[in-house]
Amino acid sequence: MSPSILISLVVVIAAFALFFYFSFKGVNLFLTVFACVTLVSLCTADGLTAIFTSFLPSVGTMFQQFFLLYTIGGAFGFCLMESGLGSAMAVHMIRIFGEKWIAVALFVITCLMMAAGVASYQYAILAIALPVLKRLNMSRKVALAAMSAGAGSVAYGTLVGMPNALNIAPTTYLGTTTMAGPVISLVCTAFSVVFIVGYLMLLTNRLKARGEGFVTYDDDPKVDQDENALPPAWKGYLCVAAIIGLSLLFQGFGIAAIQATTYA
Template sequence: MLSMIGLVGGLLLLIVLTMRGMNLLVTGPLSALFVAVLSGMPLFPQLAEEGQANLVGSYMGGFTSFVTSWYLMFLLGAIFGKVMEDSGAASSVSQWIVDKLGMKQAVLAIVVSCAVLTYGGVSLFVVAFCVYPMALSLFKQADLPRRFIPAALAFGSVTFTMTSAGSPEIQNWIPIEYLGTTPYAGWEVSLIVAVFMMIFGYWWLKRMISKAVARGERFLTRDNDPIAENRDLPNPIMSLIPLIVVLAISFIFHNSLQQSALILALLGGVIATYVLNRKYFQSFWNAVSDGTMGALIAIGNTAAVVGFGGVAKAVPAFEVAVNAMTSIPGSPLIGGAIAVSVIAGMTGSSSGGQAIALPLLAPHYMDMGVNPEALHRVVSISSGALDSLPHNGYVVTTVRAICGESHQDAYNPVGALTVIVPALGTILAIILFSLGIGI
């Protein structure tokens, strides 16, 4: 009982401290300490008996294993995003979409811009940085309340694109290692779910904004608003080619190289961006350097919560919780979806949730004869639901650092679109797979 209190209390502590603005690299170990103390776990290896879990060993084991597995993907993904940004290619693609859709479709233009960049392999954080200045300009011209900008950015980045079949984002690639699938697993169902999330989520976003405008909310200008740069941008077609290169390489090599195909694909995207748009770079090597630092921060934040999960899964309460979730009556896909989503919520990371859950769940469900493609897609989509609770690194960065909003003002629409909509998408995916579609 005390262990369960520690597990739940540690998660709540992680959320509260993060919402108060504390760094994830601090809140992760601190929350893990809370879990360990209430569960009676030894704090240091020297205090533990042979084979007994301890705080430092469990935390650092989770932290380092995630870095070992995913550092190169984070590194190349961040560098690719930064070179797309520095060359103006990302802005060129976004501006082209805005021009085509027009001012009347300001919100749709932002969502589509984020979706194209995300599905092309640009890091989620970089997408938000790139599109935010244009989103701010569009919201200002349309006189829409700016507190909805984080929701528009997040909806276009972390819902119907991040976890869809073929996506180069790691949330679609982690299951491959454990299930022996491909990034295109369950693509028929994935397509249906993505269309549903896109249409329903956009309708909901527009409805929330319309209600706010009807209540008298308007755009409020701030003194520190970024000023849009007037700079020469590359041709949008030339800017799109690197995104196509990433998708093409990952498709060609996913069978032979599996997870490592993403490394080759992102490297190809970096090279293509440089070759096609090199005269537009402000500083290629500075972009590489900034991307490297961004990768270290991103993987550090994710690994910090994966480390918390490493401690959480070593306490008795975790096994009780997993057994309860995997024993849910009905389709095993339901238990898998709930388990991954809950663990992703605990860690505040979809990728971290998968990295913790799949080594435990995959063998169990594969032995039961669950279709690996169906499990891959359900796990991927469900990991993108509860992960977006307030302590999620992307949410904190987008709401506060990029958009300059408070959680109190901006999180409700973000939570609606990035928690509830993917949860509904998960339910739809389970229903479709249960009917035999895509299997």
């Protein structure tokens, strides 16, 4: 490895470490990004001017490419939750898995929400899950761990065909589709699911063994929807399947992944 490549790698790793450190410390996101960009820019041949010659044009290009995808996806997710379909799917999943498997149910629900583009899934899922956790006297750490695993693993990371930005971004530069690398994707997904489910069950048992139960807070989200008044859950599942299915169908016709998902 040449010295220039090694230095570049070290600087990029240092910038990532700085970003995570500032983020965990609660520093303003804009200031955090600016500090990391400045660090990387100072190590380039152009110096600080690289912010204008490299960073900003790249950010502008990414914003232009993904603007419609994020906007329409966010609107779809909002409609899914406002219509009650998101809550209907969550309630249905909890019934399927049973209350004792609440952690696995929340993991699956979050994966479905992420696949549908629902960014504000936390509020809806917590409002439904907290009464169940209270009945079981189970720590809310179980719900937080399950939702974190569902949001950042399968649906938004490893599973092939998912219509999200992380899966679509490489297609623009590699000329592939969201179905690229199906074997390694399914292997990683299977490993992720087994590991996450195992960890969630281990966490649940450890919290019970420590006697750590449910704690109520004044600002806990309230259930403001009657379960009997919710629409049929199958309509929500159909919506999620339609987004994924139509995206893959349009890509099959040769449409670029980002455009196909936007159309879907």
